[in-house]
Amino acid sequence: MNVRRRLIPAALASALGLGALTACSSDSAASGNTDKFDVVASFYPMAFLAEQIGGDHANVTSLTEPGQEPHDLEISTKQRAQLEEADAALYLKGLQPAVDEAVGQTGIKTKIDATTLTHLEDHGTGGHAHEGEEGTAEEGHAEEEEHARDPHIWLDPVKYAEVAEGVGKAFEKADPDHAADYKKNTAALVEKLNGLNGEFENGLKDTKTKVFFTNHAAFGYLAERYGLTQEAISGLDPESEPSGARVRELQQEAKADGVTTVFYETLVSDKTAKTLAKDAKLKTDVLDPLEGITDKSRGDDYFQVMEANLKALQAALGAK
Numbered sequence: 001m002n003v004r005r006r007l008i009p010a011a012l013a014s015a016l017g018l019g020a021l022t023a024c025s026s027d028s029a030a031s032g033n034t035d036k037f038d039v040v041a042s043f044y045p046m047a048f049l050a051e052q053i054g055g056d057h058a059n060v061t062s063l064t065e066p067g068q069e070p071h072d073l074e075i076s077t078k079q080r081a082q083l084e085e086a087d088a089a090l091y092l093k094g095l096q097p098a099v100d101e102a103v104g105q106t107g108i109k110t111k112i113d114a115t116t117l118t119h120l121e122d123h124g125t126g127g128h129a130h131e132g133e134e135g136t137a138e139e140g141h142a143e144e145e146e147h148a149r150d151p152h153i154w155l156d157p158v159k160y161a162e163v164a165e166g167v168g169k170a171f172e173k174a175d176p177d178h179a180a181d182y183k184k185n186t187a188a189l190v191e192k193l194n195g196l197n198g199e200f201e202n203g204l205k206d207t208k209t210k211v212f213f214t215n216h217a218a219f220g221y222l223a224e225r226y227g228l229t230q231e232a233i234s235g236l237d238p239e240s241e242p243s244g245a246r247v248r249e250l251q252q253e254a255k256a257d258g259v260t261t262v263f264y265e266t267l268v269s270d271k272t273a274k275t276l277a278k279d280a281k282l283k284t285d286v287l288d289p290l291e292g293i294t295d296k297s298r299g300d301d302y303f304q305v306m307e308a309n310l311k312a313l314q315a316a317l318g319a320k
Contacts, residue, residue, distance in 0.1 A: 034059045037175045040083055042091035042099045043070040044292045045154035046114060048302050050090050052189045053168050057178040061086075063099060067294040069267050070095065075102040083108060088174055090114065090167060095151040110174040117166030118159045120149040123220030123230075154290060156221035157200065157306070161193040196306055200226055203310050208318030211257040213250060213282075215264045215273045218289035228317070233262075233272055251280045261316035263287035266296045285312050 036059040041047035043064035050060045063079055064070045075083075075098045083089060088110035089103050103111055153159040168186030172179035204226045212223075217232035231250060253259065261283045264273035270284070277284045288297060288305050298308035313319075 037171070037178070038085065038087045040086040040089045042089075042096055043073070045160075045290060045302070046090045046092060049114075049160075049164055049167050049189075053164065053171055053182055053185045055181060055185050057175065057181060058171075064096075064292065066292050067267065068292065070291045074098050080106070088112065088170070092151055092153075094149060110170060112167060112170045114153065114163045114167070115149070115151070118153055118162040120151070120153065121220070121224075122148065123150040123217055123224075150217070150220045152218045152289065153221055154302075155219055155306075156225045157193045157197040158225060159221055161190045161197075164189050164193065192303065196303060197225075199307075200310055203314055203319060204228065204317065206320045207314070208320070209258040209260075210317065211253070211259050212287075212313065212316055213254070213259055213262045213273075213276070214287055215262075215268065215270070216289075218265070219287065228313075229257075231259075233276060247276060247279075250276060254280045254282060258318075259316075260318070261285050263312070263316070265289050266294060267291060283316075285316060287312055 037054060037057050039050045039054060039058050039060045041050050041060055041062050043062060044066075047060055047062040050058060054060060061082065063075065064073050073096050080102055083102055083106045086108055089106070089108050090112045091099050091103055092114040093100050094115060153163060164186055168182050171182040171186075175182070200222075210227060211229045211231060212219075214230055214232050216234040217230060219230045222228070223230040231253060233246070233250065259282065262273045262277040262280075263285055264270035265288060266286060267289075274284055276282070286298065287309055290302060290305050290309075293300065293305070297305055299305040
């Protein structure tokens with residue numbers, strides 16, 4: 001599936017609607033018709049919010065199984081039925097077109113779209129466009145990516161906190177009997193996210209270089225938040241192949257900016273990243289876009305993996 005088609009053009013940003021809620025169970029059979037507030041979440045970052053905010057009152061199910069690449073999700077007939085039975089749906093419009101379609105076709109009363117709860121921006125591939133790409137088709141795709149809204153808001157603790165606050169309010173409205181607990185849980189989560197933001201600010205404020213290379217452009221918000229420059233081998237699509245010109249450009253930039261490391265991720269192939277690292281004589285390490293938790297993840301939840309990401313960035317950037 002082509003990410004360029006599933007990402008949201010800037011012109012459509014104003015059309016984004018309200019979307020869903022959750023609290024996390026990887027067993028999709030557990031959703032719907034329970035005595036709790038049943039929330040279906042699109043993928044891990046949404047399910048984590050629902051779980052933290054919903055607490056004991058919510059039964060949260062994720063449509064995306066652990067280890068599954070979220071972009072490639074297709075909704076089964078069973079999952080569509082579960083959506084119909086749920087009290088709420090929490091999703092991030094534009095990231096998973098199959099989810100957008102399924103949620104839109106259901107009669108769920110409470111639909112929470114995370115993209116309406118914070119501001120999305122255009123990040124493309126990082127500091128530079130795909131210079132030198134050949135062929136009108138490739139140029140068109142590159143241009144389309146440049147005008148696509150970056151969906152990776154959960155990798156910025158500040159934006160993630162904004163989304164959490166919006167989800168909390170939606171939960172309070174949809175399940176008023178437990179509104180006080182949702183408010184309390186939301187406040188605790190936001191406080192913890194603010195603390196994580198402080199750790200990143202302090203940990204990355206004094207580094208030898210501000211440039212880091214990634215497999216795909218998932219870390220635009222994180223880079224912007226902490227004064228860094230992300231350079232992605234591929235664009236917003238984790239499975240797209242870079243042009244030869246892009247690879248040569250990165251090799252030159254590695255020398256100019258003191259880049260030491262090429263980051264890859266756990267849910268997609270590391271082949272391109274390792275090839276670039278070998279050719280440019282760079283190290284490789286994992287920078288997790290946190291689209292799912294698996295046995296390869298450096299931690300059991302959002303906060304643990306983000307702490308591991310911070311340590312990886314500090315090592316690669318030469319934090320003092």
